[in-house]
Amino acid sequence: MTSYELCLRIWMWCGWNTELTQHVHDSPHGVPVPAPLPAADGRTLVPIRDEAGQDRLARLMTFTAGTPLDSTGSSPRERERVGEILAKLRHATAGFRHPADDKLCAWDVRHLPALRPLLSRVADPAQRKVLTAAFTRFTQVAEPVLPQLRTQLLHNDFSRSNILVDHDDPAFVTGIIDFGDAVHTAIAVDVSTALLNQLPRDAAQRPVDDLFADARDVLHGYLRFADLTETELAVIPHLVMGRVVARALITLHRAALIPGNTTYILRNTEQGWGQLAWFLDRTPDEISSALL
Template sequence: MNAAIPDAFGDTLAEDAPHVSTADALAILRQHYGLTGTARPLPGERDHNFHIQTDGKGEFVLKISHPAEKAGFTDFQNKALDHILAVDPTLPVPSVRKSLQGEAQFAVSVGGAAARIIRLVTYLPGQLLSRSPASAAQDRNLGIFLARLGRALRGFFHPAAGSDLLWDIRKVAKTRPMMAHITDAGRRAMVERAIDAFEEHAAPVIPKLRAQIVHNDMNSYNVVMDASRPEAVSGILDFGDMIHAPLICDLAIGAVYRWPAEGHPLAPAARFVAGYQSVQPLEVEEIGILFNLIRARLALIVNIATWQAERFPAKRDYVLRHGAEVWASLERLDGLSAIDARSYFLDHSNPE
């Protein structure tokens, strides 16, 4: 079976980017930033990123965008980082390093291919959340951090914030054709139930909710924890999925990655929400659709990942890296009613 990506979402996910070598990365670094050192490729969904260790001038991430990426969208990310650091300087987010010409970004041809946007941001040290042991304190601290990030972004706007983005929960129904790549009929039906529930219960409510620019991707590979204190957040990475959307969508995404443990499947997510609410209280309507948004994000992950794994076999391990946890979460949450889930969040996610 073959399912095409919806045309409205552009080419950054539909087409792979031409290869970029470490030699290419180091040449860009030397020519445009006057820096020398080593470059190590980092995994990515659509861009080419390199961890740069310079000769005595710090560590950075060199970001080489997909050829189809628009300059306005990368400018959106640069301006957002500048805004966050101006509003809340204590929030650990990457900062933009300008080129020798004083540019936050510029376009160059890499390896003779189409021109690509180049940026350099500071590297945040620590241990990825995906490799850090989970704890109740960690759940809560992550919620607090996301709420602080949302507060720092609430006065910011950019024209690119309204971009069509496939990773927008509100567009989950447009990924229905991708379910064709889920070979197991039972799993496919489970994903369809999650999308149906979103369309029936969450979609009609969403236009009424408060919205702003949000990070939109607090997954366990985008958060850095303190290596010696895994409950403490050291920073958040990758602002490439930012969008203007309801605040509750941002919270739902972070809650997804507080994977169900023993006991109630929503216990870690509720602790995460409690931490969030200690900084940014939720409205009743927001809590009312949180469960449906969590399930919709899980459906979005498996639909996009299975489609990408078939289209880009070389990226299969990367795009399916959450597979076991996502399917386990979908299965556990599939057996929970929306009414019971709402009651659980109301009873267990109040700030202490």
């Protein structure tokens, strides 16, 4: 790929991301997102050259007030509000189309099998053993079901850091940000990402019987506004596990490539070992029934 082709692709990705945010903002589903603001000439993406002489794309968005959910707690009812917004966001993105919406995203867990080469690069033998066991289970249990799942354009990164909240606001959720990983993928994948981000972070130090206790609140809220089939509900827990595996493989690999930024890159990786232990301590059938 030439540098010109790369610039065109980046422009397309940035452009469609901005267009998607505007589409959600304008939808009738009531999802709170920042609005792109046009420049004087009407463009929402403006090429600039920074002080270092690097070519950049700049955009301006309206400010969205709130506290990132990963900086505060939440009650069961507030988590249900989170699920309700996820469902409404699914409806808001359903009608959007763009040439870049089928981009290959490493964080789309449907593509976890393509990350297999990263297993051999995990330096810690114990971690490599756990990841290999979970990876194998994913390919045996979840991968065969993937072609059966309904797909559409989805946010694909409904993490607590991308959800702004206000405990004094009856709606609780005041904003959804960061559409950078949005992609055409399975509805079940999008839900699994949201549920993953509600799992206990200290499962290794404080083992639990029900890893999905808090996540189930989100699911209850989601199902008020959007449906899931029995097949989707059965595979979602396995997709959650797959996302934990993907997160470990991607972040461990990136940390090895960029050792000066390991604290940031690995900030969510450590919690995954306790979560994977929970999954691997149970049979695939037990996992499949976790949300049914």
